[in-house]
Amino acid sequence: MRYGYWLPVFGGWLRNVENEEMEATWDYVSTLARRSEEIGYDLTLVAELNLNDIKGAAAPTLDAWSTAAALAAVTERLELMVAVRPTFHSPALLAKQAANIDHISGGTRLSLNVVSSWWADEARKYGVGFEQHDDRYARTAEWLEVVDGLWKQEGFSFTGKYYRVEDGTLAPKPITKPRPFIYAGGESEAAKNLIAQRCDGYVMHGDPPVRIRERISDMQSRREKLGLPPMRYGIAAYAIVRDTEKEAQDEVARISDVKASGAGFGNYQQWLAGTKLEGPMSIQEYSVSNRGLRSGLIGTPDQVIARISEFEATGVDLLLLQCSPQLEEMERFAAAVIQRKSPIPANS
Numbered sequence: 001m002r003y004g005y006w007l008p009v010f011g012g013w014l015r016n017v018e019n020e021e022m023e024a025t026w027d028y029v030s031t032l033a034r035r036s037e038e039i040g041y042d043l044t045l046v047a048e049l050n051l052n053d054i055k056g057a058a059a060p061t062l063d064a065w066s067t068a069a070a071l072a073a074v075t076e077r078l079e080l081m082v083a084v085r086p087t088f089h090s091p092a093l094l095a096k097q098a099a100n101i102d103h104i105s106g107g108t109r110l111s112l113n114v115v116s117s118w119w120a121d122e123a124r125k126y127g128v129g130f131e132q133h134d135d136r137y138a139r140t141a142e143w144l145e146v147v148d149g150l151w152k153q154e155g156f157s158f159t160g161k162y163y164r165v166e167d168g169t170l171a172p173k174p175i176t177k178p179r180p181f182i183y184a185g186g187e188s189e190a191a192k193n194l195i196a197q198r199c200d201g202y203v204m205h206g207d208p209p210v211r212i213r214e215r216i217s218d219m220q221s222r223r224e225k226l227g228l229p230p231m232r233y234g235i236a237a238y239a240i241v242r243d244t245e246k247e248a249q250d251e252v253a254r255i256s257d258v259k260a261s262g263a264g265f266g267n268y269q270q271w272l273a274g275t276k277l278e279g280p281m282s283i284q285e286y287s288v289s290n291r292g293l294r295s296g297l298i299g300t301p302d303q304v305i306a307r308i309s310e311f312e313a314t315g316v317d318l319l320l321l322q323c324s325p326q327l328e329e330m331e332r333f334a335a336a337v338i339q340r341k342s343p344i345p346a347n348s
Contacts, residue, residue: 107175
């Protein structure tokens with residue numbers, strides 16, 4: 001199992017807790033990233049939204065790609081999985097930008113998490129077109145083809161419905177071969193078909209192991225039919241590790257106590273309308289980002305370790321953790337869970 005975490009670019013993950021003591025600042029996230037390498041974390045996911053989805057649209061949020069470039073320069077081994085939404089980025093320009101960050105990081109540390117946009121208000125406020133769900137995935141398919149072609153070919157040309165590139169040149173190419181790793185997530189048919197065809201890893205919202213096993217089995221079947229190699233699989237999870245199960249459950253009650261006036265709940269209906277989930281999601285679950293409570297990494301260290309083993313048995317090889325306040329809780333999780341399952345050598 002590899003241990004990743006969501007970089008707190010929104011200043012937290014709880015929609016009903018106003019101050020999580022983790023401001024959306026470069027000082028905080030750079031300190032967190034550097035420390036995470038030291039205590040056993042392998043990857044950070046840098047989310048991309050220009051408005052704040054968690055604390056309310058007007059709250060501060062960090063830009064994903066400039067933050068990732070800066071982190072590449074101040075970290076040594078941490079994989080930087082950077083979210084990118086094709087509607088907000090020209091594929092040729094993003095390919096160039098990503099290749100440059102790949103070089104800054106020394107190679108093999110940059111990966112993409114390709115996300116089809118869901119927030120209509122954000123698009124309008126930033127002057128970006130907003131298409132219907134399946135149209136966004138059609139655009140994403142072309143976008144991925146352009147990015148991949150520019151990374152791998154000289155004089156790349158492409159003509160499609162959404163993009164046109166003539167004799168494209170990108171130098172230097174990425175260090176990472178054959179290309180930087182590409183993750184994506186989604187539960188609609190359009191999303192799963194695209195991911196199976198064009199991506200390397202499938203990342204999922206939180207759910208119990210039995211549901212995750214079903215999703216992995218489905219994706220494996222799609223890949224096999226296409227004659228493509230196996231993928232990596234990751235899941236989102238909100239982690240709460242405490243000395244007793246009661247302490248852990250008390251924390252769940254605190255963070256999922258919905259406050260109707262919370263600014264972060266203002267776009268709940270837009271989020272539901274802009275995505276196509278396989279099942280319903282309550283506003284209580286929405287109080288914690290990315291359906292993280294459903295993964296069940298909640299309880300004593302022994303209980304959480306047992307749950308992780310269940311996920312490993314399904315084929316999951318990457319956890320994308322959220323917790324709050326993040327630095328303190330990541331330290332706790334590393335000592336109570338990571339070090340017990342995968343001790344860091346003394347000379348590392």
